[in-house]
Amino acid sequence: MGIFDKLKGNKTAREKAKHASDTAEKKVNERTGGKYEQQVDTGQQQAERRLGMDRDRPDQP
Template identity: 85%
Template sequence: MGILDKFKSNKAARDKAKHASDTAERKMNERTGGKYEGQIDTAQQQAERRLGMDRDRPDQP
């Protein structure tokens, strides 16, 4: 079992990562004045998808 498998099975870690991802997105949008909001949102979605944290999918067991 790899580190990402452990991460994916730990709901508390996923919740904390989602919160950190949202915070980072908000800070970047503030620093850029919202100029790159679309690109930042796309990057956040891709990063979360690669970590198995798709917000569109129901929580995995």
């Protein structure tokens, strides 16, 4: 069982990953002065989508 399987099957792990993703986005925006805010947000959304953590969808099983 890989790390991605763990993320998809464990709600607690998904919540931790979302928190880490939000924290990373915030830090990048702070360090760049918000200059690349839109690009960072797009990258975060794409990464979360690929990991099966779409925020627009209700909780997955």
